Amino acid sequence: MVKVKVAILGSGNIGTDLMMKLRRSSVLELTAVIGIDPESDGLQRARELGYAAIASGLGGFLEQPELADILFDATSAKAHIRHAKALKQAGKTAVDLTPAAVGPFVVPTVNMDAHLDDPNVNLITCGGQATIPIVHAVNRVAPVDYAEIVATIASRSAGPGTRANIDEFTQTTARGLELIGGAKRGKAIIILNPAEPPILMRDTVYALVDPERMDRHAITRSIYQTVESIQSYVPGYRLRSEPLFDGNKVTVFLEVEGAGDYLPTYAGNLDIMTAAAVKVAEEIAKHKLSNTVV
């Protein structure tokens, strides 16, 4: 089968985990990993695995742009703003894992179809990828007036970027709950837990629904469907218990165990980002391929 060529910007933890995941893709062909430090573990691994390891940043890649059509950006929000411009000019599609939010928010199971032709899409946040689909699942049965999510992650899985701007997480996730989840109002909370051994990522979703439209049976079924479709690309995504109902309040407890590709399994928060990014790129690639054939 013809594959679409992709490259990764950023040779840190996220970039390297992406590299491991892309090796399994039947739609995407990884050709290059782009970093700025030739000695970084990510670039060394890329070389060992036979990929082009470009240590001169995006500029280096743009000297041989035929290497890839889709680029994952796993650098930083600040860098992505620069990258986004250059990639657009070069006619490349950007799948952005940073909080830059240059392109529209995408969640694979929810709104991917609307953004297959966009030059730049953004993965929101880890908490968003884990919880927005659940809010969406509730909202398609009973309109959600208010959605609130609490993401608890192991301290060790919260990188310096997240820590330096934790407001970005809460505000971006809240916006995603509204824009993509469909809640009239959204709120997000993040908690870091330093326990050793590190805890798995946990997410709690609360939704207040229109009492007139409350249907426990249908909401539960809708949530189960969503969980199943997320599991197709994040196998460690699961419900911790049945959804709880109290009046018009729905509570859902989730847990995300990582695949352990490069990052440790407790870092489900990072795994769901890289897994969602691959899924998004695969959908875009399939769309590109089908267009070419037609």
Added chain:
Amino acid sequence: MSMERDLFITEVALRDGSHAIAHQFTVEQVTRVARALGEAHVPYIEVSHGDGLGGSSLQYGLSRTNEMELIEAAVSVSGESKVAVLVLPGIGTVRELKEAAKLGVKMARIATHVTEADVSAQHIQTARELGLETVGFLMMAHMAPVEKLVEQAALMESCGAETVYIVDSAGALLPHQVRERVRALRQRLRVHVGFHGHNNLSLAMANTLAAIEEGATRIDGSMRCLGAGAGNTQTEVLVAVLEKLGIKTGIDVYKLMDAAEEIVAPILAAPQEITRDSLVLGYAGVYSSFLLHARRAAQTFSLDSRDILMEVGRRKVVGGQEDMIVDIAAELARQKTGAAVNQEERYG
């Protein structure tokens, strides 16, 4: 009245006390308390949702009154006393901090779990830029070794905190542990050291005095122990004790007694006491605001609230993880009744 002070007390009933009354403060209550505190010359009055700005949520409990209205009310009547707010990064954001500053707040206390100080950098810096007195607040201090606490406090200092508090959120520290922590911080930091206690093991006063003896000069209390769990160091008692010790707080003890008795006591449904649940908080080292949540979960799932709290403690749950209470309660209930019920309830 002399305003000379050897140390500075922050009255936290209008913030920590929010937990004890399920975040039901009204503008009228806050106005009366803040006015009385101003008249008694209490230097700082903290007003926020119990979990800090932006804490109103399904996770922690929805505020009956928008906290910004409560803050505005407190600022308008507190006279010389300054109004402080609490912010927990991850819950509250810089946006709410700016809103509070516009309302006339003079102090920001930025709180993190004792090992996670670096998430406060953004908020500490913003508070300084807004011209607020800025305090770093290291919660659940019993959960980290002294060296870790010192490292994290130094980090807050380097971000711009002008005071760093040791916060015994679970009321789990013993006097000698408070002593060694304050001493270690005093040796390392150039900024003020503060102490915030909870009375779950009946040690809030003893711990506070130990902290003061070691040189802590920023001290929290709540009148009538109107705070989470068994409440905090009882402010009016503390002020009287300090006066007997010859330590000047600059507070009018008679006026504070009156405020506690006539204004704060009626706010509480029942006087604060050390119940078996609050005792377990201190015993198991659990965040004090979990108390009412655990009681509610115990009722819902027909469990002993102590079993829930002990399990919460065993799993090293940190402040803010109220969702774990229901999660754990559901799990304990499942273990108790077996898996058979599960299938029936699935679509129930």
